[in-house]
Amino acid sequence: MRASRRLRAVALAYLALLLVLPVGMVFYRTFEHGVAAAWAAVTTPDAIHAFWLTLLMVAVAVPANTVFGIGCALVLVRQRFPGKALLNSLVDVPFAVSPVVVGLALVLLYGRAGWFGTWLADHGIQVIFAPLGMILATIFISLPFVVREVVPVLREVGSEQEEAASTLGASPWQAFWRVTLPSIRWGVAYGVILTTARALGEFGAVSVVSGKLAGQTETLPIHVEQAFQNFDLAGAYSASVVLAALALLTVLSMNLIKREEVTR
Amino acid sequence: MSIEVVGVSKRFGDFLALDDVSLNVRDGSLTALLGPSGSGKSTLLRVIAGLELPDSGTVHIRGADTTHVPAQRRGVGFVFQHYAAFKHMTVRDNVGFGLSIRKRPRAEIRERVDQLLELVHLSGFAHRYPAQLSGGQRQRMALARALAVEPAVLLLDEPFGALDANVRKELREWLRDLHERVHVTTVFVTHDQEEAMEVAEQIVVMNEARVAQVAPPRELYEHPGSEFVMRFVGPVAEMGNELVRPHDIEILPLPDWGAEEAMVRRVNHLGFEVRVELETTDGRRVAVQVTRARAVELELEAGQIVWLRPDHRGALRANRSAA
Numbered sequence: 242m243r244a245s246r247r248l249r250a251v252a253l254a255y256l257a258l259l260l261v262l263p264v265g266m267v268f269y270r271t272f273e274h275g276v277a278a279a280w281a282a283v284t285t286p287d288a289i290h291a292f293w294l295t296l297l298m299v300a301v302a303v304p305a306n307t308v309f310g311i312g313c314a315l316v317l318v319r320q321r322f323p324g325k326a327l328l329n330s331l332v333d334v335p336f337a338v339s340p341v342v343v344g345l346a347l348v349l350l351y352g353r354a355g356w357f358g359t360w361l362a363d364h365g366i367q368v369i370f371a372p373l374g375m376i377l378a379t380i381f382i383s384l385p386f387v388v389r390e391v392v393p394v395l396r397e398v399g400s401e402q403e404e405a406a407s408t409l410g411a412s413p414w415q416a417f418w419r420v421t422l423p424s425i426r427w428g429v430a431y432g433v434i435l436t437t438a439r440a441l442g443e444f445g446a447v448s449v450v451s452g453k454l455a456g457q458t459e460t461l462p463i464h465v466e467q468a469f470q471n472f473d474l475a476g477a478y479s480a481s482v483v484l485a486a487l488a489l490l491t492v493l494s495m496n497l498i499k500r501e502e503v504t505r
Numbered sequence: 506m507s508i509e510v511v512g513v514s515k516r517f518g519d520f521l522a523l524d525d526v527s528l529n530v531r532d533g534s535l536t537a538l539l540g541p542s543g544s545g546k547s548t549l550l551r552v553i554a555g556l557e558l559p560d561s562g563t564v565h566i567r568g569a570d571t572t573h574v575p576a577q578r579r580g581v582g583f584v585f586q587h588y589a590a591f592k593h594m595t596v597r598d599n600v601g602f603g604l605s606i607r608k609r610p611r612a613e614i615r616e617r618v619d620q621l622l623e624l625v626h627l628s629g630f631a632h633r634y635p636a637q638l639s640g641g642q643r644q645r646m647a648l649a650r651a652l653a654v655e656p657a658v659l660l661l662d663e664p665f666g667a668l669d670a671n672v673r674k675e676l677r678e679w680l681r682d683l684h685e686r687v688h689v690t691t692v693f694v695t696h697d698q699e700e701a702m703e704v705a706e707q708i709v710v711m712n713e714a715r716v717a718q719v720a721p722p723r724e725l726y727e728h729p730g731s732e733f734v735m736r737f738v739g740p741v742a743e744m745g746n747e748l749v750r751p752h753d754i755e756i757l758p759l760p761d762w763g764a765e766e767a768m769v770r771r772v773n774h775l776g777f778e779v780r781v782e783l784e785t786t787d788g789r790r791v792a793v794q795v796t797r798a799r800a801v802e803l804e805l806e807a808g809q810i811v812w813l814r815p816d817h818r819g820a821l822r823a824n825r826s827a828a
Binding site: 305401402404405406407408410411412415419420423424426 | 553579582589590606651654655
């Protein structure tokens with residue numbers, strides 16, 4: 242009894258010190274000079290641009306990785322082929338590799354001196370120091386989440402329901418939409434939320450390929466860092482709060498889903 | 506013939522699941538595929554359904570070659586051991602699934618589902634989810650779902666295997682009744698000989714990837730074609746080099762021609778029948794089944810010396826090399 246209480250105290254203190262206090266500090270600093278000042282700081286053209294660019298990253302990376310993630314999970318669970326173990330490990334590479342390295346790799350591939358760089362430049366497509374490269378980096382970084390959330394669910398559901406659907410006359414496509422997808426929907430939802438959170442907050446890989454051009458290639462995390470470097474503390478804090486609010490929203494929707502799942 | 510399987514073989518890696526299997530199932534019949542686990546009976550059923558592609562051989566359903574027709578177009582109803590209920594759909598949507606895939610009008614689906622729910626005694630459960638049903642109810646729902654599309658053949662893979670003994674017994678009787686009313690050609694897989702005997706008109710015994718014997722229940726019991734079948738479909742006693750059913754051994758109080766001396770070790774009264782365990786002079790254990798009246802007449806008790814005489818008409822010569 243006493244030991245468990247002590248353990249709880251340690252856990253809470255740990256969270257307070259490392260999580261609540263810093264985040265609370267950001268909120269406090271942001272609204273230190275009133276809401277109006279904070280509002281003014283997040284409505285500068287550069288901040289607004291950064292906000293929309295961040296949402297663009299999410300809007301492209303999340304659907305792309307959801308479709309890929311479900312497909313990849315199906316392949317990993319349902320099929321047997323040589324090289325399956327390799328594919329399985331490859332999916333985890335974005336977890337293992339430092340985001341900065343990912344960014345550098347993209348520069349080496351798509352940059353002016355890179356393998357595809359000249360060809361792309363000849364065709365008027367700019368990847369590095371442009372939103373396209375940032376989207377690629379975001380997709381790469383947030384790739385494993387849907388796969389990793391869906392694989393165990395798919396394994397647990399098994400293939401009997403799909404077989405039943407096929408004996409009842411459903412085509413593979415119909416069986417997927419009407420039986421498989423509904424039965425893995427919670428796994429997909431978790432994966433989507435984690436992907437969103439990662440895509441929102443990514444700094445390392447995106448910053449390497451972005452060139453950090455204010456009003457052009459700045460996402461919110463980069464905007465925060467740039468503002469901080471330029472001693473624009475009000476701008477840095479308030480943009481942080483926007484990011485934190487977006488993150489909070491994703492965590493909240495995750496909890497809503499959890500509750501929904503339990504009541505089922 | 507409703508189902509014709511000719512020379513079907515199927516291998517999973519190193520494991521030979523079906524070895525040149527052929528089988529005919531009559532229109533409107535109720536057939537059991539009986540065998541120990543790993544004998545290939547489930548694989549055969551899945552090959553007929555199109556859920557498994559045979560390595561060689563052909564499958565005809567109602568005269569049409571369906572060997573390479575995908576499951577979705579074979580017109581078979583399939584019932585799985587673990588129900589395979591669509592967990593995210595209500596009972597109504599589960600049963601109506603096949604019809605809705607076929608894009609039948611709503612009103613028609615509704616009417617048909619109502620009829621089927623009535624047939625499987627689930628009328629009050631249309632709006633429940635599978636998780637809110639018992640195992641027996643789920644399996645009846647799965648049956649209604651399979652019947653909804655009016656399949657050419659109904660295939661059931663150990664349909665009662667996951668249910669407890671009471672529900673199982675009830676569902677067996679119910680399946681027979683259903684078959685009498687619906688008359689769809691039905692094949693079910695089981696490893697339980699009693700279940701096969703009780704439900705089926707025709708039993709296909711499988712062993713080690715091959716068909717061991719095809720016969721009606723009574724013939725199978727009385728004239729097993731091999732030692733394996735004899736042992737698998739009922740209890741056996743070994744008398745000399747013969748295999749005999751325990752009720753085909755007569756217990757005599759005095760020595761007689763062709764009778765072997767034995768000592769009673771134990772007498773078990775199981776209601777109408779009495780099971781007597783005996784030991785012969787050369788130390789073999791033999792179990793014999795007699796009626797209660799006969800046991801009383803012989804005043805059987807442990808330690809008593811009696812003589813055993815097998816009825817050779819139902820006996821089978823034991824073959825020690827192939828069990």
